Amino acid sequence: MWTLIICLALLPVLTTSLDNGVMRVPPMGWLAWERFRCETDCVRNPHTCISERLFMEMADRLVKDGWSHAGYKYVNIDDCWTEKKRNATTGRLVPDLKRFPNGIKPLADYIHSLGLKLGIYADLGNFTCGGYPGTTLDQIQLDAQTFAEWGVDMVKLDGCYSTPEERAIGYPKMSKALNKTGRVIAYSCSWPAYDGGLPPKVNYTLLGEICNLWRNYGDIQDSWDSVLNIVNWWGKYQDILIPAAGPGHWNDPDMLIVGDFSLSEGESRAQLAMWAILAAPLFMSNDLRRIGRTARALLQHPGPININQDPLGIQGRLFFSTASLDVWKRQLKGGRYAIAVLNKGTGGTPKKVELSLSSLNITTAQFYVITDVYEDKPLGLYKPNASFHFSVNPSDVLLLLVEPLS
Ligand code: GLA
Numbered sequence: 001m002w003t004l005i006i007c008l009a010l011l012p013v014l015t016t017s018l019d020n021g022v023m024r025v026p027p028m029g030w031l032a033w034e035r036f037r038c039e040t041d042c043v044r045n046p047h048t049c050i051s052e053r054l055f056m057e058m059a060d061r062l063v064k065d066g067w068s069h070a071g072y073k074y075v076n077i078d079d080c081w082t083e084k085k086r087n088a089t090t091g092r093l094v095p096d097l098k099r100f101p102n103g104i105k106p107l108a109d110y111i112h113s114l115g116l117k118l119g120i121y122a123d124l125g126n127f128t129c130g131g132y133p134g135t136t137l138d139q140i141q142l143d144a145q146t147f148a149e150w151g152v153d154m155v156k157l158d159g160c161y162s163t164p165e166e167r168a169i170g171y172p173k174m175s176k177a178l179n180k181t182g183r184v185i186a187y188s189c190s191w192p193a194y195d196g197g198l199p200p201k202v203n204y205t206l207l208g209e210i211c212n213l214w215r216n217y218g219d220i221q222d223s224w225d226s227v228l229n230i231v232n233w234w235g236k237y238q239d240i241l242i243p244a245a246g247p248g249h250w251n252d253p254d255m256l257i258v259g260d261f262s263l264s265e266g267e268s269r270a271q272l273a274m275w276a277i278l279a280a281p282l283f284m285s286n287d288l289r290r291i292g293r294t295a296r297a298l299l300q301h302p303g304p305i306n307i308n309q310d311p312l313g314i315q316g317r318l319f320f321s322t323a324s325l326d327v328w329k330r331q332l333k334g335g336r337y338a339i340a341v342l343n344k345g346t347g348g349t350p351k352k353v354e355l356s357l358s359s360l361n362i363t364t365a366q367f368y369v370i371t372d373v374y375e376d377k378p379l380g381l382y383k384p385n386a387s388f389h390f391s392v393n394p395s396d397v398l399l400l401l402v403e404p405l406s
Contacts, residue, residue, distance in 0.1 A: 018175050022186045023212045024247040025309040026281045027154070029074025029119070030058050030067075034220055034255045034285035038080040038130045042099055047289075050080045051099035052107050055118075061288035063114045070300040071309065074154060075111050076119030076283065079130040086133050092146050093122075093133060108151035119154035119186075120147055124170040125161030134161055137170055141177045148181035155185055159194035164201070167191050175210035188252065189214040198237060204244035213250040213281050216241065220254035222262045224395060227271050228344060230254065234278055235318035235326065245279055245315040252281050259286035259295035266396030268298055269374055273340045273399040276308040277316035277328045303373035304399060307338040316340070319360055325351055325392070329360055337362055338373070339400040343392040350391035357402065358384040365404030373399040381405065 032050060042049040059075045062068045083094040095103050108118045122143055125134040135143045135157070147155055157174055159167055171191045178185045189211035195201040197216040207214050217233050220226050230253045234241060245251050256275060258268040275282060284299060307330065316330030316338065324345030330338040339360065343351050357368055363384045370379045370388065379400075382388060392398045 018179060018187060018210050018212065020179065020184050020186065020212070022184055022248070023250065025311060025313065026250050026279055027074055027186065027213065028071045028282040028305075028309075029076060029117070029284075030062060030072060030288065031074075031076040031078060031119070031255055031283040031285050032058075033078035034222065034257055035260060035287060036078075036285075040080055040096070040099065048287075049099060050077070051096075052102060055107060056110060058288050059111050059114050059116055062116060065288065065296065066300055067288065068114070068116060070302070071305055072282070072284065073115075074117045074119050074283065076121075076154065076156070078121045078156070079123075079128050079158070080132055081121065082132045084132065091139065091142060093135075093143060104150040104152070108153075112151065117153035118151065119156065119188075120150075120152045121156045121158065122147075123158040123160050123162075124167060124174070125159065127161045129158055129160035135170075135174075137166060137173065140170060140173050141180075144174060144177035144181055144185075148178075148183040148185065151183075152185060154188065156188040157190060159190045162194070164195060167194060172206070172210050186212045188212065192216045193218065197233075198240060204240065208244060208246070208249040212248060213252045215252045215254060217253065220257060222257050222260045224263060224267045227257070227263070227267065227274075231274050231326075231342070235321070235328075238315075238317055242315045242317060245313065247311070247313040250279060250281055250313075251315065253278060255283045255285040256299070257285065258299055259284065259288075259291040264395060265294060265298075266393050268295060269399070270342055270395065270397040272298060272301075272304050273373075273397040274328070274342065276304040276399070277330045277338060277340045279308065279310070279313055279315040279330070282308060298374075301374065303376060303401070307332065307373070307399075307401070310338075325353065327355070327360070329362075335364060335404045337402040339402060341390075341392050341398040341400070343394055343396055345394050347394060350393045352389070352391050353398075354387050354389050356385055356387045357382060362402060367405040369403045369405055371401045371403070373401050 039049045111118045123134040127134045192202040193215040241251050310332045312333050314331050319327045319329040326342040328340040
């Protein structure tokens with residue numbers, strides 16, 4: 001009798017599981033929103049408007065300029081891709097007739113022919129954040145089916161114009177609907193971001209069962225302040241966020257803005273290093289047709305990417321912080337660690353730092369090799385209690401890889 005009751009109690013949990021087997025490491029790709037927003041005037045702005053041309057050009061760049069080889073595979077459409085009304089007969093979402101004259105299926109085919117994947121955007125509610133048709137509870141099944149028929153590989157379900165009650169029904173419902181299509185479609189949920197990102201309103205156990213990734217917090221903007229604001233929030237609530245992340249289910253601090261207008265070289269290094277430590281999805285939102293050499297080399301640097309893609313999928317932790325210096329630590333496969341020393345200060349001189357591995361609780365091996373990841377330079381062989389000295393520039397990071405000597 002008790003066994004039966006327990007089994008019945010578990011049933012809803014088991015059946016809501018997304019279980020699509022994808023994103024065992026954080027996804028990597030390109031996403032339109034931060035850089036291209038809701039530009040719909042293709043007459044005045046043919047190169048930057050949200051159109052099939054934009055996504056095809058980005059896909060071309062991903063393949064031709066080494067991005068795909070470095071791991072960036074997703075090309076993701078965000079808001080403002082539809083007509084202002086659904087099809088009156090079928091009730092389906094309709095891609096903007098002028099900006100996507102061929103529809104989404106041929107775009108997906110093109111992207112697949114390049115070995116890439118296509119992501120699309122929907123919003124649980126009456127409207128998207130940009131005012132385009134949303135996906136109400138009764139339209140979830142139809143939209144999931146439509147995306148599957150078009151060959152979409154990932155859906156971001158935003159939450160503007162929804163109530164907490166609708167989200168509690170709608171996000172699990174979309175998860176089931178995507179599963180039911182029979183196509184493997186990764187699922188990005190903005191649910192927690194609309195409910196303050198914290199328990200008790202947010203249930204991270206449930207999210208891990210129904211979504212592959214989720215936006216926890218506000219939108220990134222093109223500024224260092226915005227990057228710092230996100231990093232600080234991740235540090236403050238890490239005891240809640242760390243257990244939520246793992247293979248197949250990730251916290252998403254939002255897009256990489258490296259290569260856009262605002263970040264300096266040091267700040268760009270810092271954003272990428274922190275996204276690597278946080279096991280964050282790496283979706284760049286930049287113009288790959290115009291990106292500079294330095295930003296490109298940085299974003300394709302295998303050092304931070306390998307840290308980000310570590311198969312254990314353990315999100316890093318703020319180990320300690322002083323006035324303006326954060327020391328972050330991420331455990332990696334094979335007894336290795338990544339350490340990010342982030343100088344958040346604005347004082348003009350580099351900060352001198354002295355650390356030992358034992359002060360970071362890294363004590364198992366007799367010796368460790370420490371490498372400066374961005375410089376790709378071994379700094380030496382260290383016993384756990386030996387001190388090492390370095391300096392970090394203001395608004396910059398030192399990213400270290402610590403490996404036991406075998
Ligand atoms: C919200 C989301 C953003 C983006 C916009 C589109 O603000 O958080 O990532 O999708 O909507 O309107």
